[in-house]
Amino acid sequence: MAQSLVKKIGVSLEINGEQRQVEIRPADTLLYVLRNYLGLTGAKPGCLNGDCGACSVIVNEKVYKSCIMLAVEAVESKVTSIEGLSDSPIQKAFVEHFAFQCGYCTPGFIMNTHAMLLHEPHPTYETIKEWLSSNICRCTSYQEIEDAVFSVIGRDK
Amino acid sequence: MLAANIEYYKPATIQAALEQFYLLKNKRKRPIYYGGGTEVLTLGRLNLIETDAVIDLKGIRECQSFEFDQEYLITGAALPLTYIEEKNLFPLLTSSSMGIADHTARNKITIGGNICGQIFYREAVLPFLICESKAVIAGENGIQIFALNEIFNETLQLEEGQFLLQLLTEKRYIHLPFVSIKKRQQWDTGYPLLTVAAVKVEDQIRFAFSGLCPFPFRSRKMEDELNNLQLPLKERISRALLQVPSPILDDIEGSKDYRLFVLRNTLNEIILDLEGK
Numbered sequence: 532m533a534q535s536l537v538k539k540i541g542v543s544l545e546i547n548g549e550q551r552q553v554e555i556r557p558a559d560t561l562l563y564v565l566r567n568y569l570g571l572t573g574a575k576p577g578c579l580n581g582d583c584g585a586c587s588v589i590v591n592e593k594v595y596k597s598c599i600m601l602a603v604e605a606v607e608s609k610v611t612s613i614e615g616l617s618d619s620p621i622q623k624a625f626v627e628h629f630a631f632q633c634g635y636c637t638p639g640f641i642m643n644t645h646a647m648l649l650h651e652p653h654p655t656y657e658t659i660k661e662w663l664s665s666n667i668c669r670c671t672s673y674q675e676i677e678d679a680v681f682s683v684i685g686r687d688k
Numbered sequence: 689m690l691a692a693n694i695e696y697y698k699p700a701t702i703q704a705a706l707e708q709f710y711l712l713k714n715k716r717k718r719p720i721y722y723g724g725g726t727e728v729l730t731l732g733r734l735n736l737i738e739t740d741a742v743i744d745l746k747g748i749r750e751c752q753s754f755e756f757d758q759e760y761l762i763t764g765a766a767l768p769l770t771y772i773e774e775k776n777l778f779p780l781l782t783s784s785s786m787g788i789a790d791h792t793a794r795n796k797i798t799i800g801g802n803i804c805g806q807i808f809y810r811e812a813v814l815p816f817l818i819c820e821s822k823a824v825i826a827g828e829n830g831i832q833i834f835a836l837n838e839i840f841n842e843t844l845q846l847e848e849g850q851f852l853l854q855l856l857t858e859k860r861y862i863h864l865p866f867v868s869i870k871k872r873q874q875w876d877t878g879y880p881l882l883t884v885a886a887v888k889v890e891d892q893i894r895f896a897f898s899g900l901c902p903f904p905f906r907s908r909k910m911e912d913e914l915n916n917l918q919l920p921l922k923e924r925i926s927r928a929l930l931q932v933p934s935p936i937l938d939d940i941e942g943s944k945d946y947r948l949f950v951l952r953n954t955l956n957e958i959i960l961d962l963e964g965k
C-alpha cells in the first residue's frame with residue numbers, strides 16, 4: 532500500500548541507538564532534521580549540493596550525504612551521526628595525526644572513513660583514495676587525513 | 689530543500705506507483721518519480737524542479753532486481769550505483785558507474801535516476817546503448833519493452849506517468865572486451881570533459897559518448913567511419929570527428945576545440961587497445 536506523507540508528520544527515527552520522535556515535513560532533508568529538530572549539529576552544512584561531504588552520516592552502515600537525502604527516507608533505518616561515535620579508532624587517529632585545521636570538514640571525513648572500515652577493514656590505497664575523494668577539506672589537510680587512516684589500518688602507503 | 693508542502697509516497701508495487709501518479713494528476717498535482725533523489729533535491733533547492741509530490745520507486749521489488757534470467761541481465765532502475773559496482777555482474781557497467789560523481793554520492797544515485805535525469809551527462813546510459821539493451825517501461829498501458837537505442841534519443845522518451853522499471857542486457861554482451869574512459873579537466877571526481885564507453889562485438893567496435901554534446905549519444909555514422917579498416921587510423925578518426933552531432937559543448941569544463949582534441953586522442957587510445965585484443 533502506498534504511504535502518504537503530507538505537511539508535518541510525526542515519525543520515529545533511530546539515531547545513534549535511540550528512538551527519537553520528531554515532527555517533520557516530507558520535504559525536510561535528513562541534515563535539516565538532525566540539526567534543526569534534533570539538536571545534532573555534528574553533521575555540517577557545506578555546499579548543500581552533494582559535493583563537499585561535510586554533512587555525511589551513516590544510515591544502515593552506509594555513508595550518505597545527508598543534504599541530498601530526505602529524512603523520511605531514513606524512517607525504519609539506523610542513523611549514526613558523529614555524535615554517535617565515541618572514541619572510535621578513527622577519531623583518535625584524526626586527533627593524533629592533527630588531521631584537521633578548522634575542523635569543519637572533520638565529522639564528514641570521520642563518518643566516511645568509519646563507514647569504509649566497517650565495509651572493508653583492510654582497504655587498498657586505491658579504495659582509500661576513492662572513498663576519501665567524496666569529501667573536501669578547504670584547509671587542505673589531505674595528507675594528515677590519509678596518515679590517520681593508514682595508522683588505523685596499521686599499514687604504510 | 690524542496691518546497692515546504694511536498695507530499696511523499698513510497699508505493700510497494702508497480703501498480704500502486706502508477707495509480708498514485710494518476711490520482712495525484714487528477715487532483716491537479718505535479719507528481720514526479722523519485723529514485724535516489726539527489727537531483728530532485730539539488731535542483732529543487734534552486735527552484736529548477738516544479739513538483740508538489742514525489743513517488744519514491746525504491747520500494748518496488750522489480751526496481752531493485754539485479755540478476756540474470758535465461759537470456760538477460762536484469763538491472764532494476766532504483767539500484768544505487770555502488771550496489772551495481774559491488775555486485776560487479778556487468779564489468780563495463782561497473783567501470784562506467786565508478787566514474788560518476790563520488791563514492792558517497794553513488795550510494796544514493798540510482799541507475800534510473802541517472803538515465804532519466806535532467807543533468808545532461810547521464811553517463812550510466814552509455815554501456816546500455818552500446819550493448820543494445822532493452823528498456824522496460826511501466827505506464828498506463830502496462831509494462832512495455834523497447835529497444836533502448838530507439839527510445840533513448842538524447843533523453844529517455846517517456847510519456848507522462850511512465851517510469852523506467854528495468855534494463856535488460858543480453859548475456860552475450862556482458863563479458864565482451866571493453867574500454868570505459870572518463871577524462872576530466874581537473875580533480876578525480878566530477879563531471880566529465882569527455883566520457884567514452886566502447887565495446888568490441890565480433891570485429892566491430894561500438895562507441896557511446898557523454899560530455900561531448902549536451903546529451904549522451906551513440907552514433908552509427910561515427911562507428912561506420914571508425915570501423916572502416918580500409919583507411920589508416922588517423923583518417924578514420926578524422927572522418928568520424930566530422931560526424932559528431934551538434935552542438936559540441938563549449939563551456940567552462942573545456943572549449944569545443946579542446947574537447948575535439950581530447951576526443952581524437954581518446955579514440956586513438958581505445959582503438960589501439962581494442963583492435964589489439
Ligand SMILES: Cc1cc2nc3c(=O)[nH]c(=O)nc-3n(C[C@H](O)[C@H](O)[C@H](O)COP(=O)(O)OP(=O)(O)OC[C@H]3O[C@@H](n4cnc5c(N)ncnc54)[C@H](O)[C@@H]3O)c2cc1C
Pocket residue numbers: 580581582599720721722723724725726727728729730745765766787788789790793796797798799800801802803804805806807809810811812846850851852853878879880
Ligand atoms: C555530487 C554529484 C555529482 C554528480 N556527478 C555526476 C557525474 O559525474 N556524471 C553524471 O552522469 N551525473 C552526475 N551527477 C548527476 C546525477 O547522476 C543525476 O542527477 C541523477 O539524476 C541522480 O540520480 P538520482 O537517482 O538521485 O535521481 P533523482 O533525483 O531521483 O531523479 C532525477 C530525475 O529522474 C527522474 N527519475 C528518477 N528515477 C526514474 C525512473 N526510474 N523512471 C523515470 N524517471 C525517473 C526523476 O523524476 C527526476 O526528474 C552528479 C550528481 C551529484 C549530486
Ligand code: FES
Pocket residue numbers: 575576577578579580581582583584585586587596597598599
Ligand atoms: S553539505 Fe552535503 S555534501 Fe556539502
Ligand code: FES
Pocket residue numbers: 630631632633634635636637667668669670671672
Ligand atoms: S580542516 Fe578546515 S575544512 Fe578541513
